[in-house]
Amino acid sequence: MSLLYLHAVPAEPAKPAPAPSPPPAEVPAHKPPDAPPAEKPPVKPFEFADVEQKAKELARKPYSRDESGMPEFLTNLDYDQYRDIRYKPEKALWRDENLPFQIQAFHRGFMFKDRVIINIVDHGSSTRLAYSPELFDFGKNQFPNPLPADLGFAGLRFHHPLRKDDIFDEMAVFLGASYFRAVGLGQQYGLSARGLAIDTGLPKAEEFPIFKEFWIEKPAKDASSLTIYALMDSQRVSGAYRFVVRPGLDLTMDVTSHLYFRQEIERVGIAPLTSMFFHGENTDRFIDDFRPEVHDSDGLLIGRSSGEWVWRPLNNPRQLRISVFRDEKPVGFGLMQRDRNFDHYQDLESSYNRRPSAWIEVLGEWGPGAVYLIEIPSDAEKYDNIVSFWVPDQPTGEGKEYTYSYRLHFELDEFTAPGGGKVAATRVGAAIPDNTHRKFVVEFSSPTLKLLSEKAVVEAEVSASAGKITNTVVQKNGENDRWRLTFDLEPEKDKDPVELRAMLKSGKDALTETWVYQWNRQ
Template identity: 55%
Template sequence: MIPRRCGFLPLGAALALTVAALTAGAWGLAAAGPAARGSDQGVPGHFTFASVVRRAGDLAAGPYQPDQPALPAFFADLNYDQYRDLRFKRDQSIWRAESLPFQVELFPRGGLFKDRVTINLIENGKAVAVPFKSSLYKYGNKENEKDLSEVLSEVPEDLGFAGVRLLYPLNRDDVFDELAVFLGASYFRAVPQGLNYGISARGLAIDTGLASKEEFPIFREFWLEKPDRDATSITIYALLDSASVAGAYRFLITPGLETVIDVKAQLFFRERVKKLGLAPLTSMFFHAEDTDRFMDDFRPEVHDSDGLFVETGSGERIWRPLVNSKGLRISDFHADNPRAFGLLQRDRDFANYQDLEARYEKRPSALVEPDGDWGKGMVELVQIPSDSERYDNIAAFWVPERMPSTSKPFEYNYRLRLAADPEAKLTGGRTLSTRIGAGGTSTLDSNKRKFVVDFIGPTLAGLPADTPVEAVVTTSVGILSKPVVQPNPEARGWRLFFELSPDGDGPVDLRAYLKKGDDVLSETWSFQWNRE
């Protein structure tokens, strides 16, 4: 089963090379020859990250050449649910017969996933390509599956693959669970122990949020390094391509209670881009307790992530609750050498979601930690209006102040941490929830807006109820009431109240944090209000 809503992800341009025709050997593999896509051209013997870098550099030296051969009507017309019924035969999983700790399944092209992706396996430093076989798939639901060859009279043997699924005994030693998926443009997802798919990551974002058309690079080729029998990590190399850039990527994936992906990237630009988004994250936010309008939904909250977290180079921690407003919102958080940023799912209470199928309380948070100095730039948050939970309408990424040139490669590394609570070791206060309603006391005044913000954390939980905790609250426009802070024993934290008398319909930028004397007790809560 592919990750939920994968079929609704936007796709990039198609691939530029053809699948190598190979024969014989385990899994139908043979060493790739000089002209094969799986080969390390010009470097005999050992395959390394440098091999992918050379491929990316050579690719960028020429014009972009898409490779999206026509699909038979049956595959081209598949809708999301029909595509999900193209099922890889579990007993055909790569490395299953060898009882290795990781297994691999491959997605076929079809429906929205039209880009042809070459898959290679690396063993003893040698890369070989995996040929497409229709016999790898069944079609139909789990109760009525048939071999693909039984459903269609002719399945083209060059149909090709669309992506990769990794399996690993994540939750039980005797069951191989889905660990990660690379499918569609440069999107990938992974899960930690005990959680379900939710947030997505991307290899690169180009011109996201601009008035001009966004460019979606694709991973056109993958190389998977065969793991040892006692391996606890797996390495995947990927070749990225688009009209403006080609790139080499290495993903070191280490599953566990916290699944960690160490990313190494080197980009070669064919032409300068207007906006470059590094380490992009994509998520879904439909509504929550901060939604300032009526939502006709039995569920109190529906989202994969509930806020953007940014830790600047100076150590300031900022939390921006997500919203689903009626208009596009783009927010920038400037920082020098950011320590971390991510889209998090802090609310883990089922009672706040009430969805036994989607289980939004079990969606992972994703935190990006740059490796080294990324210099000056900003974390950009893009929030797109959405009328359905089917669509990923939230994006966050790092935008360097200076766009890379076309004269030399651009390198960067980072760690992506996926967990239920990547902030578990923090002791300071952090935002749990944001609620908004009409102002006033005995009589409600809808022209005023009341904000109720709950902060939690070990430091706050340990404060006696009579501690003189204060709040510092600021606004860009409008008038604020005197803030009130009081203990919240139900959340084992402290609650902040204040009212805003806006000057017009917005936008209004609000900031708040808790303190005791000169000691800052919490992160900075940051919110942009607009009258809906």
């Protein structure tokens, strides 16, 4: 930068005067120009590292929850009154910008008390989405007082054209604690995923982390995916999450979670799934219901590092049941809805045959741990009584931090173990004439099994942790080209539960995944 110098002009010779003039003001030899405005440093574009930093800072502070500012009349809303509050579709974010995604928000109220901050990231710059009552249609609700101007939101949902280019279908929703759900083409909302499960299934209160702030990257006009960031917080852990959502026939989410622990946690559940099983074909007690089956998921599928694939049919037990499947290097796990036959449900409203399966595909190294399955007794279909998640062996505690990555698939098409026959049906009943024994009927299906002659040598490998297995029969079911295994269990007195395992083999070759089942006397 150059400087302008103001040089002094030579003075004329002095002339006599009656009185001396006051001395002239001192003139500097030179004067610096006005300084140009300082250049602003370039703004750092928003990125996942910013969310990680926020989560790390949260973990250093005492936990605080933001339920402030919500009037009591919103807290006292019942389920139907809350459902009557809807975001106005014409107010959907990006509606008039010809983008492939749109966003709508949920109003606070009912059980959704936490304030959730929503930010939009456009070309690296993050801007908070402002709340306004004008964004919502409140239906028949009449409120005694005006709504606060800074009330905030409870959650958000995303829309994308699944059926037609000009029709935006709801594809995913984040609402309540760290719960979220998603659907692909032709699917109907069913099971839920969660950011994290804490102390689930233990004889103490469960802790529910909260997604308290979101950042959504504004997509390009030709974008096929949407990136969402979330800040999670809870009493003993905070977390930074990134979701890359790819809608379509099946919807997938690439999930990265970076966890920062304040305190030690007894049971941390990674990639938790929550579902409902009221009754099904394997229910061996009377349920007074015109529908043959009622469930969002009918089994847990596990891909093990040994190459074995395990299928565990779900049940609605009379007592709390917890099953643990250990592994050193998990491939994946999921709560699946295999039965797609409408005749097995007969429910025109709930459409259980169109509820998605959810498969967790492990990305990277998770280390040793176990898949947990928790089945809770339930007397109605409105309760989510099934939970599954991965529990790592890694210790938690103040200052500990871990990162987990996985791909979450919401799908209608059945995920089948590579090269193996799958369990197609499980039925349980009394072994006549001795009603103290139980009969199990398990059917397996695959293209290979379908092609096998009924005279093919197919054998069963069946075992029980207690009791005696008798009357084992393997035969081809000519009505549906499946292979059926039947056997009786003679239980030992006072030895519950009984863990059962079975698979079909041809010589040393496994033809199917492994069927596992837990039977209880009561």
